[in-house]
Amino acid sequence: MWSFFHKLGSPPWLFGIAGSILRWLLPITLVALAVGLVWGLLFTHPDFRQGNSYRIIYIHVPAAVVALAGYYVMAIAGAVSLIWKMKMADVAMKACAPIGAALTFIALVTGSIWGKPTWGTWWVWDARITSMLILLFLYLGVVALYEAYDNKEAASKACAVLSLVGTVNIPIIYKSVDWWYSLHQPASIKFTGESTIDASMLYPLLLMIVAFYGLFTCCMLLNMRAELVEREARTNWVRKLAGAGARR
Amino acid sequence: MSRQRRAPGTGSFCLTLLRRQLILAARRPIEIGNPLLFFAMVVALFPLGLGPAPDKLADFAPGILWIIALLSSLLTSDTVFRSDFEDGSLEQLLLAPQPLYMSVLAYIAAHWLITGLLLALVSPLFALMIKLPEQAIGVLVGGLLLGTAVLSLVGGIGAALTVGLKRGGMLISLLILPFYMPVLIFGSAAVQNAIAGYPAAPYLAILGAMLCLAIALAPLAIAAGLRISVDA
Amino acid sequence: MPTESAGAALLSAAGLSLERGGRELFRDLSFAVQPGQLVQIEGPNGAGKTSLLRILAGLSRYGFGGSVQRHAPQLYLGHHAAVKALLTPRENLAWHVAGECAHSDLEIESALERVGLYGYEDVPSMTLSAGQHRRVNLARLYLSSSPLWLLDEPFTAIDKSGVAELEQLLVSHVEGGGAIVMTSHQPLQVAYRVEYLSLRAGLAA
Incomplete structure (x- = not known):
């Protein structure tokens, strides 16, 4: 057990293991993404009320689900880095923030595109949309804080504290936004119920959610490898790696 | 060691810190006046932007007052630890044989006393200026008293994380404004309910609960942030 | 008060190493500070003297290897005077x-x-x-009851007579059973055994 933790703290080992995970995870993810997209966009029935426009959920919902989960991955990595002082957890945490921000942004944009034909407007101050917007701000805060520090180790620690504060706050923010919305809810907009989704539409959606988790993990590992090489640029193993790459 | 003496108790140390911060603020009264002036000037902007119609202003008054309170608390948060960081007092505070949790609370309490408390006390004046119905003023003051304390605590987290940075001013708003939102929602809802004649106590109770949570947890984050900033 | 009692170290450091910007400043630095020791850290600018003092004081908490154990209250005076301009x-x-x-x-x-x-x-x-x-900051030395002093360039911006007086104070502190770890660009003019801590080699008399 301890030797595992010890290995986890060693950059070359982590770099290698991230590489070998990527070798099989990346192809699987790409295949799942392609299958899910084709299945969802071409081979499902159009919705009886929304027609074909609903198909954007195959991007929108997975992006939103993974964006939220990503924040918790980031916060847990931050907690590990603060409590056990594991430098590699820093690297993982730093890798999460831009990906999460991108996914949140995708979820917002696709939601807005979906909103135009469905509700007749690009933007609605609905509880879930508002919460996603706040999540985007939280992610951007972490990214901006990291960039503002010159000392990258301090930057990681500061971001870890910030993401933990965010973790405590997210349920409060979500609950208060929910509550705020139910107080002000305009009567003119009706939402399609969640439970009405047909199984033939659900399976590709589940596949896409899994594929997005895979995509998140792949991006995170790629990001981590880049960060590791940058941080350890002066060490022997990176020199060897660069040398091997140059000779090839 | 002929001069061996014990360190002062935590309580008296915190009171000393509180007194020190308050006297420092009192010696530069413009620092205390600035947030209030800011509050007054922004209140004056809204009728210019929205038009002077009293009923329209009254509709927006709860939100306007709370947003301005939020902003003036935000603007002063940046300064809570900055001068102490720059002259080296902060590193001495971190080395003090005292629980940092309590010392940090003393700093935040001082900040709240010179911004939030004063803001809450003068808010009835501004409320009348933008035609907030009179029956809601008590709730506004009560909500501001609780809410600005939460804002000071949360703002302290942002201040602690950015105090070591040369250009922390803009960053702090990005970091902590999302955390201000629940306070804004419940604070203005309390006032709106009071205007409509419904009980506002539940909303004040939620603000109180947020304050309890913030008192329990925010000093931990602030202390961690200060240690990181001093070390960077 | 005994000055050389083993095991009564005020501060001990084991295997300290520090790297900044990819450059190794010191490595495997182990030493203990006993009561009665007056230690001056040696090294040119940028050798890591201030960093070492901050590690010993506990202000630096990460980015270095090794461990520091503090057994006694300490007083740290850094580059900044920690004097508030608005207070007397x-x-x-x-x-x-x-x-x-x-x-x-x-x-x-x-x-x-x-x-x-x-x-x-x-x-x-x-x-x-x-x-x-x-000088206001240095007045804390007269008030302090901490046995261990960590002083970073205490002579900066102090005039000649002030330096002499400060040296006197340092000697009387270590003679009274305290200990001092300090950095200074000028050699100490004291009638006391000064030990030199080289960041390359460790502690030597």
């Missing part, structure tokens, strides 16, 4: 954030007198010079 020297000392101990007015007055600030107790510190700010 008396207030600065009485309400100091270091929270070491509570001082009576009399003690503060005599400490300020000894650093040559007699008559300046109640003028706002912003009217004082940089050297006088340093």
Whole structure:
């Protein structure tokens, strides 16, 4: 057990293991993404009320689900880095923030595109949309804080504290936004119920959610490898790696 | 060691810190006046932007007052630890044989006393200026008293994380404004309910609960942030 | 008071190493500071003297290897004077954030007198010079009851007679059973055994 933790703290080992995970995870993810997209966009029935426009959920919902989960991955990595002082957890945490921000942004944009034909407007101050917007701000805060520090180790620690504060706050923010919305809810907009989704539409959606988790993990590992090489640029193993790459 | 003496108790140390911060603020009264002036000037902007119609202003008054309170608390948060960081007092505070949790609370309490408390006390004046119905003023003051304390605590987290940075001013708003939102929602809802004649106590109770949570947890984050900033 | 009792170290460091910007500043530095020791850290600019002191004080908590054990209260004086311009020297000392101990007015007055600030107790510190700010900070040494002092360039901006007096104070502190770890660009002119801590080799007399 301890030797595992010890290995986890060693950059070359982590770099290698991230590489070998990527070798099989990346192809699987790409295949799942392609299958899910084709299945969802071409081979499902159009919705009886929304027609074909609903198909954007195959991007929108997975992006939103993974964006939220990503924040918790980031916060847990931050907690590990603060409590056990594991430098590699820093690297993982730093890798999460831009990906999460991108996914949140995708979820917002696709939601807005979906909103135009469905509700007749690009933007609605609905509880879930508002919460996603706040999540985007939280992610951007972490990214901006990291960039503002010159000392990258301090930057990681500061971001870890910030993401933990965010973790405590997210349920409060979500609950208060929910509550705020139910107080002000305009009567003119009706939402399609969640439970009405047909199984033939659900399976590709589940596949896409899994594929997005895979995509998140792949991006995170790629990001981590880049960060590791940058941080350890002066060490022997990176020199060897660069040398091997140059000779090839 | 002929001069061996014990360190002062935590309580008296915190009171000393509180007194020190308050006297420092009192010696530069413009620092205390600035947030209030800011509050007054922004209140004056809204009728210019929205038009002077009293009923329209009254509709927006709860939100306007709370947003301005939020902003003036935000603007002063940046300064809570900055001068102490720059002259080296902060590193001495971190080395003090005292629980940092309590010392940090003393700093935040001082900040709240010179911004939030004063803001809450003068808010009835501004409320009348933008035609907030009179029956809601008590709730506004009560909500501001609780809410600005939460804002000071949360703002302290942002201040602690950015105090070591040369250009922390803009960053702090990005970091902590999302955390201000629940306070804004419940604070203005309390006032709106009071205007409509419904009980506002539940909303004040939620603000109180947020304050309890913030008192329990925010000093931990602030202390961690200060240690990181001093070390960077 | 015994000066050379093994095991009664005020501070011990084991295997300290530090790397900044990819450059190794020191490695595997182990030493213990006993009561009665006056230690001067040696090294050119950028050798890591201040970093080492900050690690010993506990201000640096990551980015270095090894461990530090502190067995006694300590007083750290860094580059910054920690003097508030809006407070008078008396207030600065009485309400100091270091929270070491509570001082009576009399003690503060005599400490300020000894650093040559007699008559300046109640003028706002912003009217004082940089050297006088340093002196206000040094007055804490007269008030301190901590056995271990960590001093980073205490002689900066202090005039000649001030330096001589400060050296006297340092000697009387270590003779009284305290210990000092300090950095200084000028050699100490004291009638006491000064030990030199080289960041390359470790502790040597």
